[in-house]
Amino acid sequence: MIGRWTLRGAASEYTVAVPDHGRWLELVAWGPPGVSDGPSPVAYDGPVPFLTGGDAAPVEHATETGRPFAGADLVVGSRAAPRFTGADADADGEGGHALAVRFADDVNGLRVTLHYRIPPGTDVVERWVELANDGPEPLRLERAGSAGFSVPTPHGARVSYQWGQWAQEFQLDHVDLGHGAFLVGSAQGVPGHRYAPWLAVRDRGDEAQAWGFALAWTGSWEIEAERDTGGLTRVRVGRRLVDGPLELAPGERLTLPTAAGAFSAEGLAGLARAWHGYQRRLAGERLGARPVLYNSWEATYFAVDAGGQLELARIAAEIGVETFVVDDGWFTGRDDDTAGLGDWTPDPAKFPGGLDAFVADVRGLGLRFGLWIEPECVNPRSRLYAEHPGWVYSVDGRPLTEIRNQYLLDLGRPEVAEWVHGTVDGLLRKHAIDYLKWDFNRPRTEAGRAADIDGGHVTNLYRVLDELRRDHPHVLVEACAGGGARTDLGMAARADVFWPSDNTGPLDRLAIQHGFLHANAPHLLSSWVTDAPGLFDPRPRSLAFRFVLAMAGVLGVGADIRHWSAGQRAEAAGWIRRYKEIRDIVVHGSVHLIGGPGQDRCAVQYTAPDERTVVVLAWHTGRLDGAGLLPARPVRLPLRGLAPAARYRAGERQFSGSHLGSVGLPVQWTATHDADAVVLHRIA
Numbered sequence: 001m002i003g004r005w006t007l008r009g010a011a012s013e014y015t016v017a018v019p020d021h022g023r024w025l026e027l028v029a030w031g032p033p034g035v036s037d038g039p040s041p042v043a044y045d046g047p048v049p050f051l052t053g054g055d056a057a058p059v060e061h062a063t064e065t066g067r068p069f070a071g072a073d074l075v076v077g078s079r080a081a082p083r084f085t086g087a088d089a090d091a092d093g094e095g096g097h098a099l100a101v102r103f104a105d106d107v108n109g110l111r112v113t114l115h116y117r118i119p120p121g122t123d124v125v126e127r128w129v130e131l132a133n134d135g136p137e138p139l140r141l142e143r144a145g146s147a148g149f150s151v152p153t154p155h156g157a158r159v160s161y162q163w164g165q166w167a168q169e170f171q172l173d174h175v176d177l178g179h180g181a182f183l184v185g186s187a188q189g190v191p192g193h194r195y196a197p198w199l200a201v202r203d204r205g206d207e208a209q210a211w212g213f214a215l216a217w218t219g220s221w222e223i224e225a226e227r228d229t230g231g232l233t234r235v236r237v238g239r240r241l242v243d244g245p246l247e248l249a250p251g252e253r254l255t256l257p258t259a260a261g262a263f264s265a266e267g268l269a270g271l272a273r274a275w276h277g278y279q280r281r282l283a284g285e286r287l288g289a290r291p292v293l294y295n296s297w298e299a300t301y302f303a304v305d306a307g308g309q310l311e312l313a314r315i316a317a318e319i320g321v322e323t324f325v326v327d328d329g330w331f332t333g334r335d336d337d338t339a340g341l342g343d344w345t346p347d348p349a350k351f352p353g354g355l356d357a358f359v360a361d362v363r364g365l366g367l368r369f370g371l372w373i374e375p376e377c378v379n380p381r382s383r384l385y386a387e388h389p390g391w392v393y394s395v396d397g398r399p400l401t402e403i404r405n406q407y408l409l410d411l412g413r414p415e416v417a418e419w420v421h422g423t424v425d426g427l428l429r430k431h432a433i434d435y436l437k438w439d440f441n442r443p444r445t446e447a448g449r450a451a452d453i454d455g456g457h458v459t460n461l462y463r464v465l466d467e468l469r470r471d472h473p474h475v476l477v478e479a480c481a482g483g484g485a486r487t488d489l490g491m492a493a494r495a496d497v498f499w500p501s502d503n504t505g506p507l508d509r510l511a512i513q514h515g516f517l518h519a520n521a522p523h524l525l526s527s528w529v530t531d532a533p534g535l536f537d538p539r540p541r542s543l544a545f546r547f548v549l550a551m552a553g554v555l556g557v558g559a560d561i562r563h564w565s566a567g568q569r570a571e572a573a574g575w576i577r578r579y580k581e582i583r584d585i586v587v588h589g590s591v592h593l594i595g596g597p598g599q600d601r602c603a604v605q606y607t608a609p610d611e612r613t614v615v616v617l618a619w620h621t622g623r624l625d626g627a628g629l630l631p632a633r634p635v636r637l638p639l640r641g642l643a644p645a646a647r648y649r650a651g652e653r654q655f656s657g658s659h660l661g662s663v664g665l666p667v668q669w670t671a672t673h674d675a676d677a678v679v680l681h682r683i684a
Ligand code: GLA
Pocket: 297, 327, 328, 372, 439, 441, 480, 481, 482, 483, 499, 501, 502
């Protein structure tokens, strides 16, 4: 063996080795601390009839010569297919948190460095690949996957994934894989609504151990899990090269997006906590309680006018909202979705006194102020398009594809990226704005240039967002793409919160949030209380239900509160007050997902870092008729991670940790009491 290295996480380790032949790096073991101390569960050096050794080996990042039949991560094309001969490595020996292993092909000049890092305190291994062409000829990368991960699944693989569509994102589902492959992905230039860039694999014989996968890339992507006849499931994670092969010119370097792998010995719920911990690190100093916001979209849609918005803001301030966001419709020419995108100046007809006077009025109510913006898109009916028709993705001589009556700006071009940056930066400098909802309401259809368009768009999007965040650190950014189509780890590092779905109907939303929280931390979950019946989901639920649901992440209100009764406003004020008391625990606490939207038990438990306070948000998912009238015992919500001998108090009630863990917190639903927020304090 040329080398063997172990990377250590908080409750996991990841061991890799370069075998004597030096042609690839392979996994030795990935699991709880100490798992590498024994025969590898994934190694194989037996016979491989009609295959090569690499096809059966747990190769970490395979070329087509290393793994010719079972699927490679890096495909350069047969004429230049790399064949590595030696490897060397740099490991940070002390912490065991980082590793770089280098391979080179002397014939074509390709050099590949596989980077590994487990951010301290997490159970997520980040993997990224640097490619360099040191040869005389250009190299064409037909496939440029970021990583292959190997999972031992001797009894069959249980693959969990999230499917969806607009207004129905993050639907958690599972499929059992005996043999063959399961593929999710997007060719839309955004992660998309159809699948979340997230996958989990468990062995069907032991579902407690879970391995998870995700990609930090806000463009087209794919994740594929394939179980081989030997019981190994290999997960390939990377970009989908929708614009054709990538060209790597002589002397050029390229870093592929980071793939992330997570491990938990506590099933999917534990895996969710691994992702949450990692995303909290991504947020860095920006992690903290998010303001309670009001967003006027569902109340006024495009019919924005200063008077109406101010009336909403006045009531929002009264009930305890902290940030008031004007959604779509505030800029010139924007009376519906057929015109205006691109012309980001406040409409004087809607703000006769000017936007600044309006903002001053909003601020005078003690609120901060936010705006919706969709700066990468343009309507054909706009000044911007009239002036720069050549800035959109288009193919010469062909009609353009309109989606939601709009085109997409070619952000990969420097002048367009500069315009987008300058426009948003200008708005932030000119007006007192604390919050941006950054939307993106159409996928890319046209290619237009012979280039890596997907890569160019994402790279410049990141650059623009990074610069804006650097120069305007107080401005919070909410990422949205017609709901949750731009939810991935690349965006989680650059946005403060995600708008996961346009569907705010209570029971639909419960399912959306249930899936979302499996992959994303609560500080990233923006959720509004809207009017009943919901736009999509008319099933009746109480105002309390809708508040408790929105409190599971970052609470917002999106209803037309001008029409709320004094009683409703008072109830809302009460919930908002309670949310402010618990939101630090929601953001920083350890999350336990209890049951789910299709079950009698449905709750989320948040345990404060000091473990002295536990917040339980619970919902009644079943029929309301008869609830509380017909004989029924309370639903019991088994809480997790509490010290058995400790005592907890919730109002007048007291429980032991053991009782809460084994029997569960009782909640008694009635037709009018269909949700609750219970706060338990440790008293002994
Ligand atoms: C998208 C968003 C909505 C809203 C509208 C405005 O659909 O998801 O929340 O902002 O755009 O046009």
